[in-house]
Structures are given as C-alpha cells and as structure tokens.
Amino acid sequence: MKDTRQNSTRRQPAHSSARTTANSTRRPSSQAAGSDFAGRPTRPVVQAAIHSSVAAAMTELLRDALDLIYPAGLKCICCGAIIDTTRTYSLCNQCMAKVNWITAGARTCDRCGKLLSKNDPADTCFSCRENPHVFHRALACAQYGALERDIIFSMKYRGHTEIGDILGEVMWDRLQSLDDTERQEIFQGGIDVIAPVPLSRQRLLARGFNQSYLMAAGLARRMEAPCDQNLLRRIRNTSAMKSLTPAERRQNIRGAFEVTRDVTGQHVLVVDDIYTTGSTADEIAAALIAAGAARVIFFTFAAGADVVKS
Ligand SMILES: [Zn+2]
Ligand SMILES: [Zn+2]
Structure with missing residues (x-):
C-alpha cells in the first residue's frame, strides 16, 4: 500500500509527497534540511589562473570583490548582477528569461x-x-x-x-x-x-x-x-x-x-x-x-x- 499525504505548507506540492512505510527510516525534516557541513569551502585561490585572458581574470577579480561587498542573495546566482531580494531563485530578469x-x-x-x-x-x-x-x-x-x-x-x-x-x-x-x-x-x-x-x-x-x-x-x-x-x-x-x-x-x-x-x-x-x-x-x-x-x-x-x- 502506497500511502500519500498532503504537504501542510502554504504552497501545495504537485505530487503527493513522502510516502511512509512500516520499514522506512524517516528522519525529522529539520534534520534533513538543517544539518550542514563543517568547513565551508574557501574560494579557489587562483581562480583567475584558469583563464587565459586578462579580461577573464579581471572579471573574476570583480566578481570576487562583489562577493565581499554584497552578501549572498543580493546578486544574481548566474551572472552576478546586483538584484533585490524579491527575485525568484535569486536570478536577475535577464537570466531568468534565458534559462532554458x-x-x-x-x-x-x-x-x-x-x-x-x-x-x-x-x-x-x-x-x-x-x-x-x-x-x-x-x-x-x-x-x-x-x-x-x-x-x-x-x-x-x-x-x-x-x-x-x-x-x-x-x-x-x-x-x-x-x-x-x-x-x-x-x-x-x-x-x-x-x-x-x-x-x-x-x-x-x-x-x-x-x-x-x-x-x-x-x-x-x-x-x-x-x-x-x-x-x-x-x-x-x-x-x-x-x-x-x-x-x-x-x-x-x-x-x-x-x-x-x-x-x-x-x-x-x-x-x-x-x-x-x-x-x-x-x-x-x-x-x-x-x-x-x-x-x-x-x-x-x-x-x-x-x-x-x-
Ligand atoms: Zn543574471
Ligand atoms: Zn531519454
């Protein structure tokens, strides 16, 4: 028997979400989402070195500088353009339209x-x-x-x-x-x-x-x-x-x-x-x-x- 249940959050899922069975090893959702990894990654030290052109290196430096100035969520996750926090998926309008x-x-x-x-x-x-x-x-x-x-x-x-x-x-x-x-x-x-x-x-x-x-x-x-x-x-x-x-x-x-x-x-x-x-x-x-x-x-x-x- 495959039980389904409705998600209780405001946004309803398109499909029946988790199925629970007698032998499932269900974890609390807080554990599923809340645990994190120790030691978040540091930015690649020589990121610019993988690019052959000076222009590409400058772009990387600019993006790194913006990373320091603007916290996550205020830049487009694709092109790095400054955005406001209401943008869907943290994408600027142009990138949102271009994603296939x-x-x-x-x-x-x-x-x-x-x-x-x-x-x-x-x-x-x-x-x-x-x-x-x-x-x-x-x-x-x-x-x-x-x-x-x-x-x-x-x-x-x-x-x-x-x-x-x-x-x-x-x-x-x-x-x-x-x-x-x-x-x-x-x-x-x-x-x-x-x-x-x-x-x-x-x-x-x-x-x-x-x-x-x-x-x-x-x-x-x-x-x-x-x-x-x-x-x-x-x-x-x-x-x-x-x-x-x-x-x-x-x-x-x-x-x-x-x-x-x-x-x-x-x-x-x-x-x-x-x-x-x-x-x-x-x-x-x-x-x-x-x-x-x-x-x-x-x-x-x-x-x-x-x-x-x-
Ligand atoms: Zn963008
Ligand atoms: Zn196929």
Whole structure:
C-alpha cells in the first residue's frame, strides 16, 4: 500500500509527497534540511589562473570583490548582477528569461525527461532508444546550456553553497508543475526517501560540501520528506566524465557506488546537479535495485540536450 499525504505548507506540492512505510527510516525534516557541513569551502585561490585572458581574470577579480561587498542573495546566482531580494531563485530578469526551463506541457522523453527535438515524433529520446536504462524515470528542471553551467559552476567551484537550497526550490516547483498523469507515471504513489549522489571522500574533503546534498536537503525540506545523505556511498573515485564517450562513462562509473542499508520495496528519489548520458543514474539504480528498491527516480536541476545522430 502506497500511502500519500498532503504537504501542510502554504504552497501545495504537485505530487503527493513522502510516502511512509512500516520499514522506512524517516528522519525529522529539520534534520534533513538543517544539518550542514563543517568547513565551508574557501574560494579557489587562483581562480583567475584558469583563464587565459586578462579580461577573464579581471572579471573574476570583480566578481570576487562583489562577493565581499554584497552578501549572498543580493546578486544574481548566474551572472552576478546586483538584484533585490524579491527575485525568484535569486536570478536577475535577464537570466531568468534565458534559462532554458523545461516547463509544464513541454515534450519530454518518457524515460529520462530530456526535452525532445521538435522533429522527433517518438516518445523517448534518441539516447534512451540507443541505451536502455536501469533507472525507472528521470526528471529535470532545465536543459543544460551556458547559463545552467554558470549556476552549477558558482555553486560547486565558487563556494556559493546557498545555490543548493535555491535549486532545491527550483526542483520543488518543477514537481508542482507536473499534472496528475505525469505525477502518477513518474512516482507511482510517492517516494520513501531522497538520496543525494555522493562524492568520494577525497572529493568531499577537497570541496568541503556535496552540492547534491545541498539540493536534496532543500527539496526534502519543502516536500517534508526524509533525506538520507548516507544511503549511497561512493566507494571509489572516478575520473571526470566530461570528455568521455557514453561507453567510457559507463565503464568509468561501474562499481562506484554502494547502498548502505536495505531498501526493500522503497521508492527512492536520487538527486544530482546534472544528467548527461544517464550512466551515473543507471549505476546507482542498479545498486539500489540490488538492495531491494522498488522504484528509482533520478532528479536533477539540468539535463543535457538529446544527441541526435544524422
Ligand atoms: Zn543574471
Ligand atoms: Zn531519454
């Protein structure tokens, strides 16, 4: 029996939020959202050094200077423009308009949630037709592009950890945009636990925080659902995926995760910043299903465009 319950906050969720089961390990929502990481990251010392041009270095210096002058929330999380505190998602009007939001009613892949090409009459994207997935469904809020990259970059590498909670709100709003049919297709009754994609211990120590946990905690607090940052563990470090082919990504990520407890019959919502080929989602889904999970949904802020071969 999959119980659902209504969120008690003023903003109603688009889908039935947390499902509670006899064997769920529900945590208080305050713990899900309130815990924080020791040692917030320091700004990269030689950020400017990665840019080859003097102009780029000057831009970085200016942004760093603005970081010192204006507290978080008064600058656009994407371009750094000064904004007032009423702006949705702390985005300036221009960036808000330029983000490639995946809105209600958009044609998206039935499996991975990517936007479908206008010319593609199929219900699933090219990538999903080529590579059957292990996870049940994926869902994203925006198509990955320059602005989405800047937002994620600011969160991960410029130490703007407040963006994690803002993206949690973006994801919450995306859930609310789903109609009843989509909600049922994706969640099939609800979820038991939200789990962030973990970093390796080495990378967590270097960065000081896990951006996926910040997002998951922000989402969980709004959903009043339990967030378990220890459900998944990355048991080995992996190479950066950026330049790898889909086959190389699958090989790179194989065996990288373990599930730390039994999740028999549970619906698990896994949170990450970006979905690209689905190799990470599949690897985690395989581990969760082996640990008994009944349903694995992968939820990200951004998803790459479908790759269409000519
Ligand atoms: Zn902006
Ligand atoms: Zn797809």
